[in-house]
Amino acid sequence: MSRSRSFTSEGRDRSGEVGGLGPASRKPPLWMHAVEYDFGRLSADERYKLLVSFVGPRPIALVTTLGPEGIKNAAPMSFFNVFAQTPPLLILGLQDRPSGAHEDTTRNILETREFVVNLVDETIARQMVVCAIEFPPEVDEVRTAGLTWRESAAVRPGRIGEAPAAFECRLERAIEYPSRWIVFGEVAYMHVRDACIDPETMRVRPENYCPIARLHGDNYVLARNQYVLRKMSYEEWCRREAASGS
Numbered sequence: 001m002s003r004s005r006s007f008t009s010e011g012r013d014r015s016g017e018v019g020g021l022g023p024a025s026r027k028p029p030l031w032m033h034a035v036e037y038d039f040g041r042l043s044a045d046e047r048y049k050l051l052v053s054f055v056g057p058r059p060i061a062l063v064t065t066l067g068p069e070g071i072k073n074a075a076p077m078s079f080f081n082v083f084a085q086t087p088p089l090l091i092l093g094l095q096d097r098p099s100g101a102h103e104d105t106t107r108n109i110l111e112t113r114e115f116v117v118n119l120v121d122e123t124i125a126r127q128m129v130v131c132a133i134e135f136p137p138e139v140d141e142v143r144t145a146g147l148t149w150r151e152s153a154a155v156r157p158g159r160i161g162e163a164p165a166a167f168e169c170r171l172e173r174a175i176e177y178p179s180r181w182i183v184f185g186e187v188a189y190m191h192v193r194d195a196c197i198d199p200e201t202m203r204v205r206p207e208n209y210c211p212i213a214r215l216h217g218d219n220y221v222l223a224r225n226q227y228v229l230r231k232m233s234y235e236e237w238c239r240r241e242a243a244s245g246s
């Protein structure tokens, strides 16, 4: 990973900025004017546009599933995140097609109750986008995109060998909304590329794990520009306040 700046443990770079975002002492601006939207008066398309444009960057799950007839499937989902460690829950938001039919991912998860969340870094970003093409159900997106299937350890759907990490999940619950399913997956097993983790501490190696995330439309970010922003303890905060007031 190439870093253009180096940071101290305080999160300050050599110019005294925190995280390189501006002088540490600068107060954030108080906005006096805002464009406002009453969500009760917006169309579904307008709500979607606003939500996905501003809630980001969102991590990407390249979800692999197995159809009831044994057909393998993969599709990226950015309505995705982790929500708990007990139980270990990953959650997906799956939109039905405009025709009203479920996506293959939704159908497969509801029928087989298993799926794998493969995480996406820059090495498989282009292949991830190929997996988003609305291929007919019989097309194996992983092979079509030039990726490699690997056996999973705890679930029947396979995982993607090139993914930096993969979480094997069992369906914990699924909530149905009009034209959308929210799917909760309980993680049963994890695979992680050895270069991306220190197995002694179980901590990520940020110089080797560089995920991409989705912004608006077809725009993505690469987690290259990382910086440290340490939270103070309450006692530390009080000491600093006292020192600055003297």
Ligand SMILES: Cc1cc2nc3c(=O)[nH]c(=O)nc-3n(C[C@H](O)[C@H](O)[C@H](O)COP(=O)(O)O)c2cc1C
Pocket (backbone or CB within 6 Å): 060, 073, 074, 075, 076, 077, 078, 079, 080, 093, 094, 095, 096, 102, 103, 104, 105, 106, 128, 129, 131, 132, 133, 134, 135, 214
């Ligand atoms: C980066 C990215 C993120 C996406 N996120 C979602 C999502 O969160 N939910 C969803 O329903 N579709 C999402 N899509 C669209 C699906 O991947 C696409 O409809 C795909 O064809 C579904 O495939 P399937 O029918 O094999 O499940 C996303 C597409 C891309 C490129």
